[in-house]
Amino acid sequence: MPEQLFPELLALRDRATTFAKDILCARENVSHAEVVAESKRVGLFPMSQPRSFGGSEAGPLAMTVVREALAACNAPHTHSVFGPGPGVLAKCDEPLRSRYLAPVLAGEKRGGFGFTEPDDAPAPTTAVIDGDMLIVNGQKSYVTGGGNADFINTLCQIPGKGPALVVIDTSAEGVTLTRRFSSIDGSHHAAFAFNNVRVPVSHIIGKAGEGMPRALQQIGDTRLLIAANVTGWMMYATDFARDHIQQPDRSGEPRAAKEGVRMRYADMRIRTFAARSMLYRTARLAEAGENIVNEAICCKVFATEAVTEVVDTAIQLVGGNALVTGHPLEALYREIRSLRLAEGASDVLRLNLVRGDLELGKGRL
Numbered sequence: 001m002p003e004q005l006f007p008e009l010l011a012l013r014d015r016a017t018t019f020a021k022d023i024l025c026a027r028e029n030v031s032h033a034e035v036v037a038e039s040k041r042v043g044l045f046p047m048s049q050p051r052s053f054g055g056s057e058a059g060p061l062a063m064t065v066v067r068e069a070l071a072a073c074n075a076p077h078t079h080s081v082f083g084p085g086p087g088v089l090a091k092c093d094e095p096l097r098s099r100y101l102a103p104v105l106a107g108e109k110r111g112g113f114g115f116t117e118p119d120d121a122p123a124p125t126t127a128v129i130d131g132d133m134l135i136v137n138g139q140k141s142y143v144t145g146g147g148n149a150d151f152i153n154t155l156c157q158i159p160g161k162g163p164a165l166v167v168i169d170t171s172a173e174g175v176t177l178t179r180r181f182s183s184i185d186g187s188h189h190a191a192f193a194f195n196n197v198r199v200p201v202s203h204i205i206g207k208a209g210e211g212m213p214r215a216l217q218q219i220g221d222t223r224l225l226i227a228a229n230v231t232g233w234m235m236y237a238t239d240f241a242r243d244h245i246q247q248p249d250r251s252g253e254p255r256a257a258k259e260g261v262r263m264r265y266a267d268m269r270i271r272t273f274a275a276r277s278m279l280y281r282t283a284r285l286a287e288a289g290e291n292i293v294n295e296a297i298c299c300k301v302f303a304t305e306a307v308t309e310v311v312d313t314a315i316q317l318v319g320g321n322a323l324v325t326g327h328p329l330e331a332l333y334r335e336i337r338s339l340r341l342a343e344g345a346s347d348v349l350r351l352n353l354v355r356g357d358l359e360l361g362k363g364r365l
């Protein structure tokens, strides 16, 4: 539970909170380079990077504590706080390790993740083996950061062998960036078409046939982190509402004098308490090396749906001012919407959860 953390984790949480308040929130035009330098100084930057590359490779509980603490301050610029992580390239072999993993971790190259395909794609993205080359054809419709990516870790079907994750340079002949777009949360994405792109067979991450479990592992690993961010935002919105309802309204009485206001605020606290309880139980299981696939699904689905209610209620209690462009709750409202789709749509995750229980006997209550 968040109350029973070891002293080192409590100190880490304090450090993250101070960093969020003094650097991220206080300095209006802080640059990416300044955030990185300060984050390195306080030891947050290397937490997401492997020890073999000079990182401190924090465990899931420490990552949960820091992400929740940053979000509880509703800190901006959090994308600059952690060093680039290995993603699906973790534990890859040569030549991918030197050509892609090392430059990514050093901040010299950027990769995207190509999984989602357009609804009207004539066929899934396919890579046909031709000697020591793959010939890739297909499309990916929603690659976050794709516009600036040097390469895309692309899920391809290899006939006779199954799905594989293949590293494809965006500058390779036959790769076309077909569309740039941004989503409601302000993040940027791109769509790509692959037309007879020739890629070395050595660009398969792991083995042919391992693509789906590797891709799902990567997506699964992010779910607990999403739940940690979201839980922090729920704490922020609840605190915001708490401050607001203690102020007098036009009648001169504190808003919290009204029972209806108290009921709405109670619901915010109940949801936030439940999300935090799930989050820390799951983070502790992960820290102990337990399989948390199903528990992380529960945390992600619950937190991303509960935060919708919590932020919406905070806006309702604050009133029209909360919807003025630039208000922190207005910005938060836009930020949270995509999370019920990204890294697994809620209903698809519900089906996975039930399959885990009924067909595979996995998952805890």
Ligand SMILES: Cc1cc2nc3c(=O)[nH]c(=O)nc-3n(C[C@H](O)[C@H](O)[C@H](O)COP(=O)(O)OP(=O)(O)OC[C@H]3O[C@@H](n4cnc5c(N)ncnc54)[C@H](O)[C@@H]3O)c2cc1C
Pocket: 112, 113, 114, 115, 116, 117, 142, 143, 144, 183, 185, 187, 338, 339, 341, 342, 343, 344, 345, 346, 347, 348, 351
């Ligand atoms: C901000 C953001 C960033 C993203 N970044 C990436 C990225 O970097 N790389 C990438 O590959 N993708 C990315 N995506 C895409 C994301 O993975 C997909 O949007 C998500 O998986 C849902 O797929 P879809 O959009 O094709 O919708 P669909 O799969 O068509 O699903 C739409 C809805 O249909 C219903 N549905 C679908 N299947 C089922 C089912 N089996 N049973 C019951 N109901 C079902 C659900 O209600 C679901 O929400 C991103 C999306 C967002 C919003």
